[in-house]
Amino acid sequence: xxxxxxxxxxxxxxxxxxxxxxxxxxxxxxxxxxxxxxxxxxxxxxxxxxxxxxxxxxxxxxxxxxxxxxxxxxxxxxxxxxxxxxxxxxxxxxxxxxxxxxxxxxxxxxxxxxxxxxxxxxxxxxxxxxxxxxxxxxxxxxxxxxxxxxxxxxxxxxxxxxxxxxxxxxxxx
Numbered sequence: 535x536x537x538x539x540x541x542x543x544x545x546x547x548x549x550x551x552x553x554x555x556x557x558x559x560x561x562x563x564x565x566x567x568x569x570x571x572x573x574x575x576x577x578x579x580x581x582x583x584x585x586x587x588x589x590x591x592x593x594x595x596x597x598x599x600x601x602x603x604x605x606x607x608x609x610x611x612x613x614x615x616x617x618x619x620x621x622x623x624x625x626x627x628x629x630x631x632x633x634x635x636x637x638x639x640x641x642x643x644x645x646x647x648x649x650x651x652x653x654x655x656x657x658x659x660x661x662x663x664x665x666x667x668x669x670x671x672x673x674x675x676x677x678x679x680x681x682x683x684x685x686x687x688x689x690x691x692x693x694x695x696x697x698x699x700x701x702x703x704x705x706x707x
Contacts (some may be wrong), residue, residue: 535576538577538578538581541581542581545584545590547561549584549587553584555583556583556584559580574611576613578614582615582619585618585622586618586619588621589623590619591624591625592612592622592623592624593624594624594626594627595626595627596627597609597632597636599628608638612639612640614638618661643683651689653686653687658680660686661682
């Protein structure tokens with residue numbers, strides 16, 4: 535609900551005016567004891583309304599860090615938005631273990647292309663970070679050499695899921 539609510543706030547913030555349906559829904563919720571927010575199904579409907587107003591890009595970073603049960607619900611909600619709003623595009627990042635779930639929840643409307651980071655870029659980044667270390671004496675040169683050798687060797691592949699007719703662009707790292 536937090537992600538859907540945040541997305542709705544951002545999408546509505548990009549519109550010239552708040553659609554009447556959304557304003558009424560929030561007004562109705564204020565009248566409820568405790569002023570609880572809208573349910574996920576209502577948030578999805580409001581996102582569909584707001585997203586249908588103009589081309590919308592939704593970005594969600596590190597989906598794999600979301601609890602598995604919440605991932606499935608969020609992906610299902612995004613699928614509903616894509617079904618009703620063909621102008622909406624979604625960009626999701628996460629680790630490879632969520633690939634299958636994304637494909638399943640979004641009816642397989644994704645494709646992938648492999649991207650491998652260059653070891654030189656990783657080494658440059660590590661060298662820069664090590665040079666900025668406020669306590670350089672805390673590590674000996676042997677440990678530093680191990681870091682500069684081992685980490686670039688162990689970096690996993692990155693995946694990019696390119697958009698298809700379904701409107702999903704997902705980066706898996």
